[in-house]
Every structure is written in C-alpha cells, then in structure tokens.
Amino acid sequence: MINTKEFYDYLIEKNLDFFAGVPDSLLKNLCACIKDNTDDSHNIIAANEGNAVALSAGYHVSSGKYGVVYMQNSGIGNAVNPLLSLADEEVYSIPMLLIVGWRGEPGVKDEPQHIKQGKVTIELFNTMNIESLVLNENYKEQIDYCYNYMKQNSKPIALIVRKGTFEDYEIKKPYNNYTIKREEALETILDCLQKDDFIVSTTGKTSREIFEIRERRQESHDSDFLTVGSMGHTSSIALGMSIGSNKNIYCIDGDGSFIMHMGAFSIIPTVAQKNFKYILINNGAHESVGGQPTVGFNIDIKKLLLSLGFNDVYTASTIEEIKEYLPKMRDKKLQALVIYTKLGSRDDLGRPTISPVQNKKAMMDKFKDR
Numbered sequence: 001m002i003n004t005k006e007f008y009d010y011l012i013e014k015n016l017d018f019f020a021g022v023p024d025s026l027l028k029n030l031c032a033c034i035k036d037n038t039d040d041s042h043n044i045i046a047a048n049e050g051n052a053v054a055l056s057a058g059y060h061v062s063s064g065k066y067g068v069v070y071m072q073n074s075g076i077g078n079a080v081n082p083l084l085s086l087a088d089e090e091v092y093s094i095p096m097l098l099i100v101g102w103r104g105e106p107g108v109k110d111e112p113q114h115i116k117q118g119k120v121t122i123e124l125f126n127t128m129n130i131e132s133l134v135l136n137e138n139y140k141e142q143i144d145y146c147y148n149y150m151k152q153n154s155k156p157i158a159l160i161v162r163k164g165t166f167e168d169y170e171i172k173k174p175y176n177n178y179t180i181k182r183e184e185a186l187e188t189i190l191d192c193l194q195k196d197d198f199i200v201s202t203t204g205k206t207s208r209e210i211f212e213i214r215e216r217r218q219e220s221h222d223s224d225f226l227t228v229g230s231m232g233h234t235s236s237i238a239l240g241m242s243i244g245s246n247k248n249i250y251c252i253d254g255d256g257s258f259i260m261h262m263g264a265f266s267i268i269p270t271v272a273q274k275n276f277k278y279i280l281i282n283n284g285a286h287e288s289v290g291g292q293p294t295v296g297f298n299i300d301i302k303k304l305l306l307s308l309g310f311n312d313v314y315t316a317s318t319i320e321e322i323k324e325y326l327p328k329m330r331d332k333k334l335q336a337l338v339i340y341t342k343l344g345s346r347d348d349l350g351r352p353t354i355s356p357v358q359n360k361k362a363m364m365d366k367f368k369d370r
C-alpha cells in the first residue's frame, strides 16, 4: 500500500501542483488528501471528467506546468473527447498526468456497471495511444517516469490505480446544516407516489437506498429504474421514458449528477410533457464516493430551473414540506422539487441484488401491462 500523503507530497515535489477531477471511491483517500492540502484554486472538483481534462490543458498553456487529472474509470468516456481532440499529440499536444481508479479490474469482484469498463480500461488507453502504468509501491520511480515522459513527449500519460492501493487518509466527515437524511427523503417520496408511477433514480447511494426501502417494504422493484452507472444521465433517461409512455415518470437525481450534465436541462423544458417530474436531492456533495463537495449549495437551483422553463420549482428541507409539495406536482407540467438533505447513510447499506437487465425487463413488462 502507498502512504497517501507521501504520494501527494512527491507530486508536489515534482511541481505537479494543479489538480482537477471528479471524485472516485477507489481514490477517496487521495481525493481527501488533495482537498486537505491544496488551495481550492489548485484543486478543481470539476462538473465532469472532460471538463477536468480541459482545465488541466488550459493550466498547462498558461503556466507551462503539468496538471493532474483524477477520475474513476467510468469517467474515461467523458474525457475521451478532450483527450483525443485537444490534448492529443496530433492536435495541441498537451501533457497531463491522469490518475484513474480501476473499478471492475478483471478478477476483482465488483458491481455490474463496472465490469465492462474495467475490462477495457487498459485497452481504451492503448487505443487512444496514451501510455498507462498500473500504480505500485515504486510510485516515486513511476512519477519520475511520467514526468520525464510528459516533458519529452508533450502528451498525457495515465497511472491506473487498483483497489486498495492507497492507505487510509483521515477523511474529514463532511457536514451541512440540513436535518433530514437522503434515505428519509426517499421513503417520503415513495410514500407520496401512486401505484402506477415510475421512478428513474441516480447513480450511487440513492438507487441503493431505493432498492433497500422496497425490499424492507416487500414491494417490487419493477417501477424503479435504478441507474447504476451513467452518472449525470438520469434526467435524460427519465425524459426519454416520459416520451415513450404516458405514465408519470419521476426522476430522482443527485446534485453531483445534475451538475455533471447540466446541459440536459436546457433541453428538458423544450420537450417534457406533463408526465415528466424532476426531484433533486441536494446534499452539496458527492456523498456516495466519500463526500467531496459539489457546488450544489452555491447555485440557486430553483432560479436556474425556472429560468430554463420549469413552471414550478419547490424547495423542501423537511419531511412535511416534501409531503406538502410532491402532490402539487402531480397534474402540472414542468414541475420540480429540490430537497436539501444532510450527509450520511447507513453503514450496512447493501446493493441491488437484481441485475440491471432483470431490472429493465421487469420494468418493460410493467409498462406493457398498462
């Protein structure tokens, strides 16, 4: 295992002092260490991984230094475009150090959404002609190698991080002043919905909690599309679903996900009909992967959604408010509810025991039945 602070200190020693990225569970100790020790102007928690690559590119052009971009391998897809059409040696030829958490590494048990991505991670870098090294205990030599490589070749290089590579770094418990937990908010939402309503829920603990609430209540899962991967696309999946059926579709999103592909919200009001309903659970953090902050509390989301064309945007921070506002959204078009919650989830939170394909098939049958 690598001592996380010593790894960070070595990056700084090599003048690799600008960080941008999206947090990842495998990198949560490193992300916490970067956050603790770096000025906010030099650690940008980006909306998505493509933005992080572009930030790092801009930083290089003006400073001459090499940026460090951290991401989960799920984020490679978001990064491919700026890696190939901005940083690539056949375009602007911009060096940067990519640090990529390897979820779904072959032979290591992981969730379904990580299996394919894990299998093709190294191949994807090979295809992009980006050299990649699997990070190990000789990290100083590896960082030296990457540094010299960037200097000589003026192009990105990647360090791939296996599960359990970094030692624990004391993660400061993230905190906000709200009082209800996400799981309580979700329980209340489910209480307020009707039997023939459908849900599309976002990546991370939101979907895991919905799954467990249904199990606890001995209810079926066939009304819930638990978006296990594809972070940031929940609202577009829900929008598509609302076009394919006249049933009510409730999108339950997270602030990190909302911010990741916020562009979708410029389209939603131009397309959505009465059956598309948007609920955002805003805890100001990427809670599912370690609680790194988002800008969820810096944005006036109500104003933003209204300006984009939503007709009503309710905000709630208590169970009573959720119960009051959710039913009001039922028969009107372009309705949204933003729920502010505290951080935290149960230690024993499980994961869906049905596969994504089973989940989809059951839901398709339910749509057909009606």
Ligand SMILES: Cc1ncc(C[n+]2csc(CCOP(=O)(O)OP(=O)(O)O)c2C)c(N)n1
Binding pocket: 022, 023, 024, 025, 072, 074, 075, 076, 078, 182, 202, 203, 204, 205, 206, 229, 230, 231, 253, 254, 255, 256, 257, 258, 283, 285, 286, 287, 288, 289, 294
């Ligand atoms: C493209 C991509 N980047 C990063 C991740 C890792 N990841 C999974 S859940 C999550 C945080 C989601 O934050 P938010 O939507 O605010 O929900 P919360 O966890 O706070 O409930 C992240 C970063 C991912 N799955 N996909």
